[in-house]
Amino acid sequence: MENLNKxxxxxxxxxxxxxxxxxxxVIKSLGCCLLIPVAAFIALMLEQKANNDFSKLAIKKxxxxxxxxxxxxxxxxxxxxxxxxxxxxTNDLVVSFPQMVETINSFPIKxxxxxxxxxxxxxxxxxxxxYGFSPLYTLSFLFNNLFTNSIFxxxxxxxxxxxLNTRNAKK
Numbered sequence: 001m002e003n004l005n006k007x008x009x010x011x012x013x014x015x016x017x018x019x020x021x022x023x024x025x026v027i028k029s030l031g032c033c034l035l036i037p038v039a040a041f042i043a044l045m046l047e048q049k050a051n052n053d054f055s056k057l058a059i060k061k062x063x064x065x066x067x068x069x070x071x072x073x074x075x076x077x078x079x080x081x082x083x084x085x086x087x088x089x090t091n092d093l094v095v096s097f098p099q100m101v102e103t104i105n106s107f108p109i110k111x112x113x114x115x116x117x118x119x120x121x122x123x124x125x126x127x128x129x130x131y132g133f134s135p136l137y138t139l140s141f142l143f144n145n146l147f148t149n150s151i152f153x154x155x156x157x158x159x160x161x162x163x164l165n166t167r168n169a170k171k
Contacts, residue, residue: 011043011065015072022077022145023084032148036073037156039129040066044160054168062157070153074145081141086132093137097125 019041022031042067048054066095085091093100120136128136 008045008065008068011040011068012072013031013049013140014039014043014046015069016076017040018069018073020080022073023080031077032152034141036149036152037066037159039073040069040156041160041163042071044164045158048164048168055167057161059158059161062159062161063154064157066153066155066157066160068153069157070149070151071122071146073153074142074149078138078142078145085128085137088135089129089130089136094128097121115147135143148167150167 018031018035021035022028027035040062044057044062047065080090090131100121101118102113103119105116124134124137128137
């Protein structure tokens with residue numbers, strides 16, 4: 001049982017680190033498509049070094065490590081974003097809301113639909129400004145992060161397995 005507990009420590013630790021980095025202003029724009037796959041690769045690499053086992057990795061292990069890394073990063077990143085928004089009563093949505101309204105107004109959709117979307121976003125922004133919290137924003141942010149980080153984490157795990165297997169075969 002003790003071995004099972006240590007089995008997934010590297011994707012959990014690296015996922016926590018990636019979650020922290022996903023709230024850093026410049027880095028967060030690269031979060032899902034670069035940071036999370038690299039984090040999954042690092043988790044695999046750390047696992048090999050910790051166990052001093054450089055044998056061929058299975059794709060399944062890369063997928064599992066990528067998934068755990070992505071989910072961990074999503075949960076911690078969302079939690080940190082929630083805390084910062086709660087304290088500061090602002091976030092990227094609040095700051096970019098005027099530009100979002102302009103963009104939505106340029107969409108070729110029915111005016112009633114456009115007005116409903118803007119009204120919904122406006123309610124979210126006002127809730128964040130007033131209370132530092134919006135249930136709709138928090139849940140949508142969490143589900144978005146869970147989905148995208150899982151996908152990119154698994155891709156990073158698969159690619160990481162290929163890189164590590166190629167590198168280890170050369171040794």
